[in-house]
Amino acid sequence: MLSIHNLHAGIEDKKILKGINLTINRGEVHAIMGPNGSGKSTLASVLAGREHFEVTEGTVEFDGKNLLELAPEERAGEGLFLAFQYPVEIPGLTTTNFIKTAVNEVRKYRGEEPLDAVGFLKLMKEKMALMEMPQSLLSRSLNEGFSGGEKKRNEIFQMAMLQPKLAILDETDSGLDIDAIRIVANGVNKFRNENNAVLVITHYQRLLDYIVPDYVHVLYNGRIVKSGTRDLALELEEKGYDFIKNEVEAV
């Protein structure tokens, strides 16, 4: 579904991603871990199409399409979703109004009819229940004054509404208490099926207790320096990143 080959990207003169290779197939859950500043969010942003990063080398194929050629909204239309590490607050735009626009624009991109008011409301009710989102949150301005946990829940709620093929979750667990982590994980697990895939970016094993990955990768200094199964996450939890750093430096 997603295949990243030798991806280099940076900002101005700063090289951040230095040759990423990663393949994700449908039905799989991948986790990327790595120390602060290693390039995890940059990778997520480049995949979602954030313009201020410049791709200098490499290719990304998503469901047979050249992803890097598409505008961010086209990528969303193709089924890519990024849950932001830092969701943006937009005063004056209600969450409901926003998500309705998003759902219908994605449908339009896919050549589907827009949802009517009844259909939209039904879908929204269902996903609200799933994410334990109170109605009051949705009629407020998007993310404005939301707690950290509410913002992250709102991200997964949007994912559930948009039903992407590949969901990238950038530190969706950070700042969440254990109950909120459980709600978020439950949302993701309900979403998972054999036709979609999830890429989880996290620092902690604890989320991976709930969202069990098939593969774990360690991103360090712009490269994936180690890949393995979920045992790798446990090992990282135990030993910290230093053993990876030492391994890399030894090479």
Place this chain on the structure above:
Amino acid sequence: MSTVDNIKEQLSRLQSEQRDSGLKNIRQNALNAFDKMGIPNTRHEEWKYTRISALFNQDYQIQNGQPVAISAQDIDAIRLPGHENAHELVFVNGVFSQPFSKIHPNQELVIIPLEEAANNEYASIVSENLGHSSRYAKDGINALNTAWMYGGVFIDVKRAKIASHPIYIYHVTDSRTANILAQPRSLVHLNEGSQVQVVETFATIGMQSSFTNQVIELVLEEDARLEYYKIQNDAVHASQVSTTHVRQRGKSFAHTVTISLNGNVVRNNLNIIMEAPYCESHLYGLYLQKGNSHIDNHTLVDNVKPNCYSNELYKGIMDENATGVFNGKIFVRQDAQKTNAYQSNKNILLSNNASVNTKPQLEIFADDVKCSHGCTIGSLDKEAMFYLRSRGVTEKSARSLLMHAFADDIMEHIKPEAIRQYVDKLISERLEFDTI
């Protein structure tokens, strides 16, 4: 003969005709003032960034008894939603037209020609308040309106009455056959404890230039409550100087929203004079300009007495070559302890050629006050754009959503539902249309 000389000559002639006694003196004084000051040029401190003198390089016809060619259909075309329930006052080329106006029978307020009010039982209210704005707008353009005060309107809202019909005021300019200079004038008096909603709008019919030099003075007696909306969406060949001057007596409440969506050169003066303790006022403004439009909002809140509160928020979105000015004065007189005065001006520039000149001007002579001001000029938030687009929202819709969101905290202060929906529709059309 130059346009200004021509205007002066016509004014002197009118003045010698002895049309009525009540307004003769105030007109004469204004004529003398205009004679001295003329049309303000950019050397005038208050007109530094707004050039109207150039607009007087062409001739204008001024309404002075000529027959008007406006039809009922013309008026129908510009009525605002909710008009069925409103008192509708129509000015044609600056002169109040009784035949086109529609006043519901009611017990709450009186609407009569200003000339009449100046000569009947309202004479003392008129002489006390008419022309008060000239103490704040010390320029020839204000004097010009007063000197040409023929065909104005006087409104008196009775004591403790809540007007059951809003007042819609249409300023219609018929420039089909000539350039028109229109100079509407109104005086609105809210007696103690009364309440009224006023909505003003402007429409030029015809392709020649129009210049509307309008003054409305509103006086709020104790405990009176005013909601005032100004909607400017006139043609690109229509310019105007529009002065709204509010005098507040104790514990009165003024709520004003100024929406400016189009026009050539548009200058608004909004003066709020808080003459007694415990007055409250809210000043909201939204301007969306493009093309070569110029919008200038000059606001002034004068805290004369203690314990008054004012809150001001003006927001603008400027595209193409549009230019804007925001000048917000807050005066706190020595007596005006415990003043609370807040001011904010926020702008989004959508093009490199658009610009806004924003200037807060606080002059505080009391020591126990809370005042704040702030201004921002920026572009659409890139992070927000990316966030929306990453959810599948097209660039065009994302821009439109963000601009709507930006305008929202002004829009929510338009309380009459019909008017808010109307403005919202205008804005939506504009935003759809403007975005690439």
